[in-house]
Ligand SMILES: Cc1cc2nc3c(=O)[nH]c(=O)nc-3n(C[C@H](O)[C@H](O)[C@H](O)COP(=O)(O)OP(=O)(O)OC[C@H]3O[C@@H](n4cnc5c(N)ncnc54)[C@H](O)[C@@H]3O)c2cc1C
C-alpha cells in the first residue's frame with residue numbers, strides 16, 4: 001500500500017465477519033503484502049461452517065454412512081451386529097467443532113499477523129467501520145457476514161421453538177421423533193442424519209427433493225430415504241404449528257391431518273446476513289442485496305467488497321473461499337496499484353461462480369453435481385445434448401457395494417463440444433465430481449475426453465459409458 005494511503009487509515013483492510021470466507025479474504029490479502037489487516041467477528045472465528053453447518057452436519061452423517069456401507073457387502077454385513085451409538089456420534093461431532101471454542105482459529109489469525117477485533121461490525125460511512133465504541137477506518141472493507149435462516153410465515157411456528165440448522169447440528173440429544181420442514185440440501189442431510197441416529201423422521205417438502213438438480217436426483221433420494229425409514233411427504237406444507245404442554249409439537253397439514261414429534265426442524269433456505277450492517281450509511285439499500293463485480297467489489301463503490309454467502313452468489317463454503325482468494329488478491333492489487341486480471345478466468349475473477357459450481361449433498365446416496373443441469377442450460381439458450389448411464393451397471397460400482405444403485409448424466413454444449421454440466425447420484429460419488437469440474441473449467445473437448453481413460457474397475461468407468469452413450473468423434 002502506498003505511504004499516503006497507509007497514513008490516511010487505521011487499517012489497509014478490515015474484514016467484517018470471520019467465517020471461512022472472511023478468514024480467507026484477510027489471509028490472501030495479507031499473503032500479497034497487505035500489512036495492516038483486521039477481522040471483526042461477533043461470534044466464533046470460523047463461522048457457521050465450522051460450528052453449526054458443514055463440519056457438525058457431516059460428522060452427524062458419517063457414522064451412519066459407514067454402517068450402511070458395511071451392510072451392503074456380504075461378509076462385512078455379518079460383522080455389523082449392533083446398533084449405532086448415538087452418544088458416541090454426538091461426541092465425535094462435538095470434537096469436530098472443538099466444543100464450540102474458537103481458540104485455535106483465533107490463534108491462526110494471530111500467527112498470520114491479522115488482528116482480531118471481537119464485536120459486531122457495522123459500516124459507519126465510506127471506509128469506516130464501527131465496532132462497539134471503536135471507529136476504524138480502512139483503505140478497503142470486505143463484508144463476509146454470511147447468511148441467516150429464513151423462517152416461513154406459518155401460524156404458531158415461531159412460538160413453537162423450532163430447531164433451525166444451528167440447533168440440529170449442535171443438539172445434545174436425539175429426539176424420539178423429528179419433523180423436518182424443507183426438502184432442500186439441509187433438510188435431506190439432517191433428516192438422514194437423525195434417522196440414522198434413531199429418530200423417527202418425517203420429512204415435509206412442498207415440492208420434490210433437491211428441486212434445482214436433475215429430476216432423477218430427487219427421485220433416487222426420496223426412494224433411498226424411504227428405504228432408510230424416513231417418512232417422506234412431497235407436495236405438502238404445514239398450515240399451523242403448536243407445541244403442547246408436554247412439549248410435543250403438532251403440525252397441521254393442508255388436508256387437516258396432524259403430525260406429532262418432539263422437535264421440528266425448519267430448513268427452508270437462507271438469506272444474506274445484512275441486517276444492522278450499516279448499508280444505509282454508505283448509500284446502499286439493504287433490501288436490494290449486494291450486487292458485486294467479478295472481484296466481489298460492491299457495484300458503485302471503489303472500496304467495499306461483499307464475499308461469500310452475503311453476496312448470495314453460491315451459498316457454499318468452497319465457493320465462498322474461491323471468491324475470497326480472488327477478492328483478497330484483488331484488494332491487494334488495487335491497494336498497491338498493481339495490475340489486475342479480472343477478465344474471465346483471470347486470477348482476480350470468480351468466473352467459476354457462473355460456469356462450474358460443484359455441489360455435494362452428503363446423503364446416501366450422495367448427490368454430486370457441477371455446472372448446469374440440462375434444463376438450466378436450455379434456459380440459457382445453449383444447444384445441448386445430454387446422456388445418462390445407470391451407475392449400477394458399472395463393474396467398479398458393483399464391486400463397491402452389492403446392489404449398487406445410482407445414475408450419472410452429462411450435459412454437452414453441442415456448439416463447443418464441451419461438457420457444461422454433470423450429475424452423479426450413488427454411494428460415494430462425491431469423489432467423482434472433481435474430474436467433471438476440471439473438464440468443465442478446462443473446457444476439455446469431448447473428443448479429447450476419449451483419451452482420459454478411467455482405471456478398471458473403478459466407479460469412474462462411468463465416464464467411458466457416458467462417452468459411449470454420447471458417441472465417438474466422427
Ligand atoms: C446445515 C448446513 C450445512 C452446510 N454444509 C455445507 C457443506 O457441507 N459444504 C459447503 O460447502 N457448505 C455447506 N453449508 C454452507 C456453508 O455453511 C456456508 O456457505 C458458509 O458457512 C459461508 O461462509 P461465510 O464465511 O460466507 O459465512 P459464515 O460461515 O456464516 O460466517 C459469517 C461470520 O460473520 C460473522 N458476522 C456476521 N455479521 C457480523 C457483524 N456484523 N460483525 C461481525 N461479525 C459478523 C458471523 O458471526 C460468522 O462468524 C452448509 C450450511 C448449512 C446451514
Ligand SMILES: NC(=O)c1ccc[n+]([C@@H]2O[C@H](COP(=O)([O-])OP(=O)(O)OC[C@H]3O[C@@H](n4cnc5c(N)ncnc54)[C@H](O)[C@@H]3O)[C@@H](O)[C@H]2O)c1
Nearest residue numbers: 152182183184185186187206267268269270315360361362
Ligand atoms: N452439502 C452442502 O453443501 C450443504 C448442506 C446444507 C446446506 N447447504 C447450503 O445451505 C443453504 C441453505 O440450505 P437449505 O436446505 O435451508 O436451503 P435450500 O434453498 O437448499 O432449500 C430450501 C427448501 O425449503 C423449501 N421451502 C422454502 N420456503 C418454504 C416454505 N415457506 N414452506 C415450505 N418449504 C419451503 C424449498 O422448496 C426448498 O426445498 C443452501 O443454499 C446450501 O447451499 C449446503
